[in-house]
């Protein structure tokens with residue numbers, strides 16, 4: 001068996017890359033180690049940049065997003081009980097973001113893939129990549145107990161942070177940059193109306209909190225927690241009490257508690273691997289980088305990565321020249337580092353670090369005080385939050 005491109009991973013980056021390449025007449029196979037239901041059960045991102053929305057529309061996965069996505073023209077930063085609105089629309093000359101869950105993006109891209117007839121193999125075990133340092137790479141895996149092997153021209157590693165793609169690159173060929181934060185986020189999904197029409201990012205002495213949503217009847221909340229805490233350490237009543245303590249009184253009063261339909265703890269990390277190309281293997285999305293979720297950038301970076309990668313691959317297959325492949329890594333990394341900076345900055349401003357000195361606490365206070373008085377400072381936040389162009 002042979003395909004032009006084998007894509008490892010059917011998360012948002014693998015599925016979107018598959019759609020962009022299919023549209024250009026390039027033949028792809030997607031290999032995913034989990035089942036479709038498992039992939040859809042992971043509750044993750046919620047905020048889409050305009051560029052991501054445009055890409056989803058362009059591949060034909062925008063119809064439900066356009067009907068059900070919530071356009072947000074601003075969000076609030078809440079610091080020590082004081083609220084500050086970041087007016088995205090006014091500060092960026094008309095841009096906004098769209099609140100639409102990653103689960104729904106994935107569901108729409110899965111349906112598009114099925115309708116296109118392009119193949120996806122779920123529950124693929126022991127996925128292994130071979131010979132990507134030559135012009136004849138191969139991918140092997142086990143399906144229903146049978147060993148299978150696929151020849152291809154290109155392997156796209158879209159298999160997330162713990163995937164096999166980056167792990168297969170010799171350590172000497174890869175440089176990695178990392179910051180692991182000494183806390184995590186406890187996330188709760190509940191079928192209750194959100195406490196506000198816009199997102200609230202709250203910095204508080206007791207720790208960070210985020211009020212987000214999936215619809216006007218489904219809320220997504222997060223609180224900063226210790227890394228040794230589990231969903232079981234946070235029964236619902238404790239969670240709702242702690243959330244309210246970290247918000248300004250007005251927002252706290254509007255929180256409607258209800259039973260959690262999902263509760264999970266996610267660690268926070270900044271990570272970048274360089275470069276993103278090794279011969280015929282290309283890394284994209286969380287396989288290549290991680291941002292802490294505070295800037296809402298992870299899924300959006302996955303989208304810009306696969307946009308750049310699809311352009312390189314379309315030129316490669318169209319013109320038949322390998323030089324088209326050279327541009328991808330540098331183009332993608334340029335945007336990745338800017339999103340890393342913004343996510344690190346938002347995380348540092350709004351979280352409580354056990355080890356921070358009195359000086360560092362005052363720096364957080366001063367940063368917020370500056371945002372309050374400076375439209376330039378707020379415009380910088382807005383420009384990054386709506387997404388730098390790609």
Ligand code: RFL
Pocket residue numbers: 008009010011012013014031032033034039043044045046047048102124127158159160161162163164165185187266284285286287293295296297298299300301302
């Ligand atoms: P994914 O989604 O991890 O998908 C990778 C897929 O590869 C499969 N896989 C393999 N398949 C075959 N063989 C192997 N050996 C394999 N190993 C793994 C996996 O099963 C999986 O299906 O990576 P992708 O596609 O790059 O997408 C990245 C995004 O999922 C991620 O960046 C975002 O979720 C990050 N993120 C957010 N991003 C935003 O843009 N806006 C947000 O508001 C936002 N909020 C968040 C977030 C991430 C969070 N967590 C839990 C990390 C909030 C949270 C809490």
Ligand code: PHB
Pocket residue numbers: 044045046047199210212213220293294295296297
């Ligand atoms: C979410 O709704 O899950 C969400 C929103 C904004 C973030 C992170 C997560 O920054």
